[in-house]
Amino acid sequence: MRMKKDIMICGVGGQGTVLASKIIAAAAMDEGNAVHSAETIGMAQRGGPVTSHVRVGEGAYSPLIPVGGADLLIAFEPSEAVRNLRYLKKDGFVIVNRVPVKPTSLGSSEGYDGKREIEYVSSLCRCLVVDSDALCAPFGSSKFFNVAVLGAAAGSKELGLGAETIREEIVRIVPERFRDKNLAAFAAGYQIGENHHANQ
C-alpha cells in the first residue's frame, strides 16, 4: 500500500535504533514506497543521543525530517523522547520506552529515572508507553527491544506497514541464530500495540 509517513527513531548509541530503521525502510520499500532515511554514525554513536529519520513516500527531497514533521516518534529512552519531541507533528503519535539509560557522569545519573519525562510526553501527545525490561524479559536481553518496539508500532496501526512484510524483513535482515527470538519479540510487541489500538 502506498503511503506518506515520516518516522523518527531516537535513543542512545548502542540501543539498536539503526536495525529498527533498516527494517522499517526495507518493509516500506517492499510495499512499493519510495524511501529515504538517515542515521547518526561516527563518534556520536558512542553512548551519545542518536536518531534515525525514515521518510516513506514521494516528495521527501532531503533525508532529514523537518521539525514538526514526524507522524510517528519511536523513542527507545524517556529523555530522548523529550529531546526529539519537537520533531513530532501536532497530532503525531509517540511510542516511548519507560526504562531510562542513565548518563555516565556521576552528578546527573543519580536524580534521573525517566518518570518525569514519561509523564510529560503522556500529558502532551497521543502515546503508547512500553517497558523494555518487561517486554524483553522472556528473551534474556534488552537487545531485542528494537524489534519488539517495531511490533508495537505495527500493532498500534500507526506505522502503516503490514505485520507480514515486517516479519519477512526481520527474517531477511537479522542473523539466523537470533531469528526466532526476534520474531517472538516482534510478536510480543505487536500484541501490546494491538491492545493499545483496540482500547482507543
Add this chain to the structure above:
Amino acid sequence: MSKQYVMGNGAIALGALNAGVNLVSGYPGTPSSEIIETVAKYPHEGTYLEWSVNEKAAMEVAAAAAYSGARAMVTMKQVGLNVASDPLMSLAYVGVKGGMVVVSADDPGPISSQTEQDTRRFAEFARIPVFDPASPEEAFEMVQDAFAYSEKYKTPVILRPTTRVDHAYASIEAPDTFRARDYEGFVKDSKKWVIFPRLSFQNHAMIEKRNVEIGEDFSSYRFNTVSGSSEKAVIATGVSYAYAAEFLKEHPEIRLIRIGTPYPLPETFLLKALEGVSEVLCFEELSPYIEEKLYQLIGKHQLKINVSGKHSGDVPPSGENDADSARRIISRFLGLPMDEARAETAGAPEPPARPPVLCAGCPHRASFYAVKQAMKGKKAYFCGDIGCYTLGNAMPLDMVDTCLCMGAGITMAQGFYHMDPDAVAFSFTGDSTFFASGITGVVNAVYNAADMILCILDNSTTAMTGHQPHPGTGRNMMATPVEKISIEKLLIAAGVVKVMTVDPLDLEASVAAVKECAAVKGVKAIIFKSPCVAITKPTGKMKIDSEKCIGCLRCIREIGCPALSVSGGKAVIDENLCTGCGLCRQLCPVGAIGGV
C-alpha cells in the same frame, strides 16, 4: 539491474563500479569510510581495492593507476585531503590519462571531525573541478560524470559529498555485477609525467585557460538548475539544496538556483539564472563559497543584486543546515509567515547531557587509568590523538591534554619535553593511527634525543570508523592473508630504547610498566594490547555484591564506565553493557566486585 537500498557512500561505490573503476584506494574517516567497504561487498571483476596506510599513500597509488589510463577513485574525509594535499596539488599540474575521482567527504557540524573545512575551496586552490551532490541518487550519477569529465579534461576531479549525503539512504537502480574497464597501461613520457618548474609554468597557464572552458561546459550540466522566476532568488548547493527544495515545494514560483559544480563556476548559466533578480539568498554549509563567487560575479558584470547569506548574518557561519533552518531562513528572506506545525513542547524537562564515552569494557580506559595511577603526584603531559581514545579526555579519566590531528600526539609530546624537560611527556596513539602517521614521529623523537613515553593503544582494528583492517591486522581488502607488520619490531628498529607490551586489563602489570619506563631516559614505548570490545565476545560479566559494597563509589568516580551507575547509594553494574573486563574489580577497595 535491480534496486539497491544503499547509503550515499554505497551509491558512490555503485556509481564508480558502474563506471568500470579499475582501482579504489583510501583511508577510513567518517563520513567517507563505507565507500570502499561497499565496493568490496558487490560482485566485481578486475577492480583492485585497498585501504592504504594514509590518504597521501592512497592518492599516489591512485595517481599511478590514472597515469596508466585506468579509472581510479580515492576516498577520504576532508581532513584526509590535507594529508593528501601534497600529491594532489602537483597532480593537478601533471594531469591524468585515465579518469581519476578524489572523493573528499565534508562534515558540516562538525559531527565527527576536527574542522569544518570546505573541500570546494580546496578544489579551487588546486584548480580542479568539483561536483557537489545533494542526495545519494545524485552522488551515484555524479561520480560517473566525474570520471567522464576527468578524462575529457585530463585532470583529477573532486566529488564532495557531505555527511548527510554520505549517510542518507536511498534506492539506487544498478547492475548486479560489475566489470572493470580495459586500459592501455603506462606509456613512458618524461616530459609529461615528471614534474619540473618549466612544465609547471606551461601547465599552469594551460590549466587557467582550460578551467574557463570547463566553467562553460558546466553551464549546460544537468545538475546546475533553476526553477521559478521570482525577483527574489535562493541559491543552494549540496544537501542544503534538498532542504530548500523541499520547503519551496509549496512555493514553486520562487526562483531556486542549484549549483552542482561549484568550481569552475558555471558563469554563463548563473548569469542567465540571475536575469531579473534583485535579491539573492545563498543557502550553503561550511564556507560562504558560492556567496563570495556571487560578489565576484556581481562586481565583474556590475549587476544590481543584493546578496544575503553568511556574510550578512542571515545564514549561521558554522554548523549544519537542516530542514528547519531552511524553513526559518528562507521564510524570513521571502517575508513568508512562519506557521508552527510542531507539537507543543513548552515546559519540557531538560534532557540529560550525553557526551560520547568510551564503551563499557574498552581497553583504552584501562590503559589511561594505568598511566594516571603510575603518574599520580608527578608532572606529566598527555598528548592524545585521533580515534576512539580521544574520548579519554572526558571526566573522570581526564587523560588527554592535547589532540590536534592524526599522528600529532607523538611529535607534540617531544615539543613539550623540549620546553619542560622535568615533566614526563606521554603520547597516546592507536594502532591504525600509528601506521598512518606515527612512524615518522617516532624516528623524529629518537633522532632528536627526546625523552618521552609512547603509549600505543593497540586494539587490532580501526575502531572509530567501523573496524577496517590495517597493516598490523594481517588482512587487507583483497582478502589475501598478509604478513602482520609488528609495531614492536618497528619501534625497536627505529631505536626506541625500551619497548614493553602489556595487557591493559592487568592493572598492576600496566602500572608497573609505566613506572619502569618512566625510570629510563630516552624514547620508550608501551604497547597496550587488548582487542576492541565491539568486535570480540565478552569474557564474562562482573557483579557487585551489595552486602560488601560500602558505597565509596571509587569505581564510578575513577573510571567512568557506562556500565556502572549508582542505585540506593551503592554502585551497580548494568549486565547488558558489562563485558567482564574486570578493571572495576581491580580497583574496588573492599573486593565487592567479582565475576559471574
